[in-house]
Amino acid sequence: MTNSMFKTGTLLLVLILLTITGAPAVRAQGPSAKTTPEFVPGEVVVKFKPAIGAMSGQRRLQQEGARIKRVLPRSGLLRVEVAPGYEQAAVEKLVARKDVESVSLNYVIHTMGSPNDTYFSSQWGLTKIQAPQAWDISTGASSVVIAVIDTGVDxxxxxxxxxxxxxxxxxxxxxxxxxxxxYVDDVNGYDFANNDSDPNDDNGHGSHVSGIAxxxxxxSTGVAGVSWGAKIMALKALNSAGGGGTADIAEAMMYAVDNGAKIISMSLGGVRTSWPCSYTDIETALNYAQANDVLVVIAAGNDGQYGVNCPGAYDQALAVGATTSSDNRASYSNYGPRLDIVAPGGDISNKIYSTIAPLLTNGYKYYDGKYGTSMATPFVSGLAALVWGMDPSLTAAQVQQQIExxxxxxxxxxxxxxxxxxxxxAYKALQPYIALTLQNSAGVELTTPVVFMADDATTPGSQTLQVSTTYPDAITWTAAISPPVSWVSVSPPAGGQVTAASVGQFDLNASTPSGYNTYTTTVVVTGTTATGLNLSTSDEVRLSYVPQLQQLQLPVIFKN
Ligand SMILES: [Ca+2]
Ligand SMILES: [Ca+2]
Ligand SMILES: [Ca+2]
Ligand SMILES: [Ca+2]
Structure with missing residues (x-):
């Protein structure tokens, strides 16, 4: 470390401190991921390069006016105080220092993303589908709307x-x-059963399934839902006794499609009806939904019989059966070749806990347990919302395929x-959307090979690459050359931790090979999440070693 570089570092830090304490122009900025992770306010975590180390790094920062809250000698991490609200700005400034290996926010880790809802611990269905692990990837997008066609929503x-x-x-x-x-005054949905603008729930069933999704x-209240983000379109097509005609249901389905729902959740079915179904009005609406890329999720039925209920049995529907807390088929859950998927539906001894309409008949309870394929259905609808939130360009068929x-x-x-x-x-369904990305030093994703050029007068030199992710929690990564070659290496330490809020960084160092030629290999970055998921990304590395004249004649070939 030269004296001049140290001065550069000092100047940079002065700038940081000004930014952190004074300039309101720089605001804390969340990552582009769907979730904004929690972090300890008023501090960032800095690790200096091994050649410098934690103790001398601490002295450097102190000399530059920073306060060190704590040195963690085992990991070499420094917890550095910054003004609350300027944590992200501090990360961005510090990461540019040459003497620093990594900088990040001090993330608050919960036991696997467990939400703080009062009754979460009794919601075994969410644990069973690995929803907490899925929520580490995404808690859902508010742009995705689930239409619940049922007895209404409280x-x-x-x-x-x-x-x-x-x-x-x-x-x-x-x-x-x-x-x-x-429809007049259809603000949150509509009541097709009573033909009015108030889709309030006068039964309890519709509120229960809405809460599951x-x-x-x-x-800090009540229960957790599968998608924290998704919106609920309240479409009441069943009366206070839980019954309704297919015409109202079909109309509600078309309303959902026309008004922007991506998912229609229908925890309903005819009594002991099975294939072939004769609900032509619902079939027409199913075709309309399919033509408009809306996924329709329908309960398989609770008769315990061979044959999925109508309308769930239609090909255009995603038919959902129920499982118990021990992953057995619930005894009431209909089965047969038209069953597409199963989800937690519970049984008498292990019900599904969710929201309920506070009715006179239930003593104004807000939460209750129920069981049935009705309960299994919104688990799938909520998961469809999570998947769609990850990639809004997916078709309904692709979302269904991803869930299956x-x-x-x-x-x-x-x-x-x-x-x-x-x-x-849910966790497995979202896994394809966690990725490590290789970027150049300007933060642009690499879509072409990393190219080094050398000729008789020029050595190929080094290039800095960045590793990034939209995953909010730490991914431990390492970079390597595969297959190993003599003309390029990665700078140690080519590894560390990366999160949505902090990039990783390493250098590719190329040297002049022995003969004129074009050489290729691959740089591979592998990473592991705390949940044990392995990720990798790679890019081709190319070195062109040519006589000087040839390079001058063919500049465009070597353009990066
Ligand atoms: Ca209207
Ligand atoms: Ca109006
Ligand atoms: Ca809640
Ligand atoms: Ca099977």
């Missing part, structure tokens, strides 16, 4: 009110169809009559 419920879809084009209570969609989560192919196979190997493709696994 619009004032403490765990549902904030999750309701609102119709942006409708002015409430003016007795006018402002958006011209054929998308209850307000991590709000990532399920935990149960029963006989592969798709079978009792479990379909298996019991959904």
């Amino acid at each position: 619009l004032d419920h403490p765990d549902l009110a904030a999750k309701l879809w609102t119709n942006p084009g409708e002015i409430p209570g003016n007795f006018f169809d402002d958006d011209g969609n054929g 998308a209850a307000a989560t991590n709000n 192919s990532s399920a935990d196979d149960l029963g006989t190997t592969g798709k079978d009559d009792y479990f379909g493709w298996g019991r959904i696994n």
Whole structure:
């Protein structure tokens, strides 16, 4: 470390401190991931390069006016104090220092993303589908709307009110169809059963299934839902006794498609009806949903019989059966070749806990346990919302395929009559969306080989690469050359930890080989999450060693 570099470092830090303490122009900025991770306010974690070490790094920062909260000698980490609100800005400034190996926020780690909802510990279904691990990847996007066609939704419920879809084009209570969609004052949905604008739940069933898919989560209240982000469109098509006609249901389905729902969740079915189904009005609506890339998730039925209920049995529906807390088929869950998937539905001894409408008949309870394929269905709808949140460009068929192919196979190997493709696994369904990305030193993702040039007068030199991810938690990574070659190496330490909020960095150091030629190899970065998921990314590395004249004649070939 030369004196001049040290001065550069000093100047940089002065700039940091000014930024941290004074300039309001730089704001803490969350990562581009769907979730903003929690971190310890008022500090960042700095690791100096091994040649410098923690103790001398601490002295450097102290000389530059920083306060060190703690030195962690074993890991070589320094917890450096910054003004609350400027943590991210400090990370961005410090990461540019040549003497620093890594900088990050001091993330708050919970036991695997467990939300703080009061009854979460009794929600075995969420644990069973590995929802907490999935929430490490994404807790869902508010842009994804789940239409729940049921007995309505309790619009004032403490765990549902904030999750309701609102119709942006409708002015409430003016007795006018402002958006011209054929329905007056349809603000959160519509009541097709009573033909009015109030889709409140007068049964309890619709509120229960809504909460399973998308209850307000991590709000220190009640229960957690599969998708913390998704909005609920309240479409009441069943009456207070839980019954309804297929015409109203079909109309509600078309309303959902027309008004922006991506998923239609229907925990309903005819009594002991099975294939062939004769609900032509619902079939027409299913075709309409399919044509508009809306996924329709329907319960398989609770008759314990061979044959999935109608309308779940239609090809255009994703038919959901129920499993118990021990991953057995619930005895009531209908089965057969038209069953697509299973999810936790519970039984009398291990029910599914969720939100319920506070009715006179249930003593104003806000939460209760129920069981049935009705409960299994919204687990799948919520998962579809999580998947769609990761990649809004997916088609409905792709979302269904992703849910099916990532399920935990149960029963006989592969798709079978009792479990379909298996019991959904939210973590596995989201895994393809965690990635490590290789970037150049400007933070641009590498889409072409890393190119080094050398000729008789020029040595190939070094290039700095960055490792990034949108995953909020730490990924431990290492970089290597594969296959190893004599003309390029990675600078130790070519490894560390990367999160959505901090990039990793290493150098590729190339040397002049013995003969004129074009040489190629690969730089491979492998990483592991705390949950044991292995990731990798790679890029080709190319070295062109040519006589000087040839390079001058063909500059475009070597352009990076
Ligand atoms: Ca309207
Ligand atoms: Ca209106
Ligand atoms: Ca809650
Ligand atoms: Ca199976």
